[in-house]
Every structure is written in C-alpha cells, then in structure tokens.
Amino acid sequence: MDIRVLGPGPTSPFLSARDLFETEHDLSLPVHVQLRDDPDERTWAAHYDDRHVLNISRQAASSAMARELALHEFAHMARHEQEHPSHTQSTEEVLYLALAGKSVERRKLSHCYQIANHMKDIYADDITLSVGPGEKLLSFLESGLAAAVADRPETPSRPGLQRLSASADPEITAVNAAFALALAERHDLVDEDHRLYDLAYAAAMDAPEVDFEEFKRRFRELAREPDASTYRQVLVDATRSYVGGGATRAAD
Incomplete structure (x- = not known):
C-alpha cells in the first residue's frame, strides 16, 4: 500500500494506520494524504482513477484520534475499490x-x-x-x-x-x-x-x-x-x- 503525505506535518499516524490496515486488507491505488490548514476541515476521502486522497486538517492529524481517523478513511477507500x-x-x-x-x-x-x-x-x-x-x-x-x-x-x-x-x-x-x-x-x-x-x-x-x-x-x-x-x-x-x-x- 503506497501512501504519500503531502506537505509538512505528522506522518506517523498514517503509517501506523497503514500497518494496521495491511494486516487484513490492501489498496490497489496509492493514497495521497492532503494536510489542510483549516482546523474545522472534516476528514474525508476522495477517489480518482489513479489515486485516493485523504483530506485532513493539520489539527486533526496531530490529535489523539489521527490514526483512527486515517484507518476509517482507508476502510472507505477499500469499500470503494470493492465496489460495495x-x-x-x-x-x-x-x-x-x-x-x-x-x-x-x-x-x-x-x-x-x-x-x-x-x-x-x-x-x-x-x-x-x-x-x-x-x-x-x-x-x-x-x-x-x-x-x-x-x-x-x-x-x-x-x-x-x-x-x-x-x-x-x-x-x-x-x-x-x-x-x-x-x-x-x-x-x-x-x-x-x-x-x-x-x-x-x-x-x-x-x-x-x-x-x-x-x-x-x-x-x-x-x-x-x-x-x-x-x-x-x-x-x-x-x-x-x-x-x-x-x-x-x-x-x-
């Protein structure tokens, strides 16, 4: 599972979430993590032909829930690829x-x-x-x-x-x-x-x-x-x- 964090910010929550996710699942497309400055920006996933994008605020990415938020969005990406x-x-x-x-x-x-x-x-x-x-x-x-x-x-x-x-x-x-x-x-x-x-x-x-x-x-x-x-x-x-x-x- 290819994951790329775009811009300055924490990377460990996303890598930790990836490691958990890969114990049971995988994604065919790479994941780009887009860190956003707006602290009120909700975490959400977007899907394209060549990648998934995880949008998350820097504040959320630094929070105690960061790994769990990322894992949840990875799961949405998996459901999307499964055409659930x-x-x-x-x-x-x-x-x-x-x-x-x-x-x-x-x-x-x-x-x-x-x-x-x-x-x-x-x-x-x-x-x-x-x-x-x-x-x-x-x-x-x-x-x-x-x-x-x-x-x-x-x-x-x-x-x-x-x-x-x-x-x-x-x-x-x-x-x-x-x-x-x-x-x-x-x-x-x-x-x-x-x-x-x-x-x-x-x-x-x-x-x-x-x-x-x-x-x-x-x-x-x-x-x-x-x-x-x-x-x-x-x-x-x-x-x-x-x-x-x-x-x-x-x-x-």
Whole structure:
C-alpha cells in the first residue's frame, strides 16, 4: 500500500494506520494524504482513477484520534475499490425512488444524505474494527453524542416540557444516536450499562416522532454483503421512514 503525505506535518499516524490496515486488507491505488490548514476541515476521502486522497486538517492529524481517523478513511477507500453497494449507490437515485411526488423540507433532505452516510460508515467500520481496537472510536461516539445533549436546561420552561438536545436538530440527533449505539452493539463495544445508552435514549426522548429503536435496528442489522438491489431498498425504506409524515404530496 503506497501512501504519500503531502506537505509538512505528522506522518506517523498514517503509517501506523497503514500497518494496521495491511494486516487484513490492501489498496490497489496509492493514497495521497492532503494536510489542510483549516482546523474545522472534516476528514474525508476522495477517489480518482489513479489515486485516493485523504483530506485532513493539520489539527486533526496531530490529535489523539489521527490514526483512527486515517484507518476509517482507508476502510472507505477499500469499500470503494470493492465496489460495495454502500459506496456505489447514488443517494440522489434513492431520494427520487423514495420521495417521488412528495414535497420535503430542505433540512429533511440533508438529513437523508446523512442517513446514507451513516450506512456507508457502518460498512467502512466493519473493516476498521476488524483490524483495530474500538476503544477510541467508542469514546469518540460518546463525546459527540454528549455534546449534542449537553444543552439540556436545568428546569423545564413549562411544566412537563424539557428539551433534551437543544443544541442540535433533535430529529437527526436521534438518528445519529441510533447510529452510534447500533455501531457499538454490532461490534460488541458496549456493556448494557454503558453511558452511551443513557445519552442515546436522552436524544431519542427529544424526538418522539423518530422511531429510534427501528433506526438502531436498521443500522445494526445491515447485511454484511448485500447485493445492489437489496441495499437500495434498505436505503429507500430508511428514507421513507425518516421523512414519514413530514412529506406531503406535491401538487400536480
């Protein structure tokens, strides 16, 4: 596996991630690591005919999660080379199939893309967690979910009313919580008394219109090697479930 770090910055996290990755997998194309100055730049992978590119901020590359972030992106690259349905299925096609003739809020459409990305991440992390430990990933999921529910007010603004995840859109926060818990359960990362359960159920309580348990089941029980048709239908069903009553029939 050929990896090249472009520009000044740490190299050891990427080389360490490569060594872990190569215990079970390999990539046909070289990987170019592009270190970016923007500390808010999220880590993401791009794919070209002759290479993969791992985009990551210098800050993230110097963090305690750097190796795990790199390993996760290597896993996405592997799924891309495998032409896994989760990484070849067009989200736009799924939205057309799921929502044809319906009018949907823009924010809900953006959330549907996030649901598709969660499914991609499940399949990438099936690889990630087959070659590396899950403790840091679990801590990452826990801290992210804790941040989403951290703004819960001390006292309700009205009797019986208490928002549990005021800092973020509660509906997609509930789906994100379902994803985090599903991934942890899929790979046996948590005991039944782990704090992640309390955080996830707090997020779920703030969005009763989202079927939290159903989304957790959808994510956790994704077939390991689905065919393209099966995967497309799973994503169509998840999209319809999330949009639910929020979609209305478009005018003719």
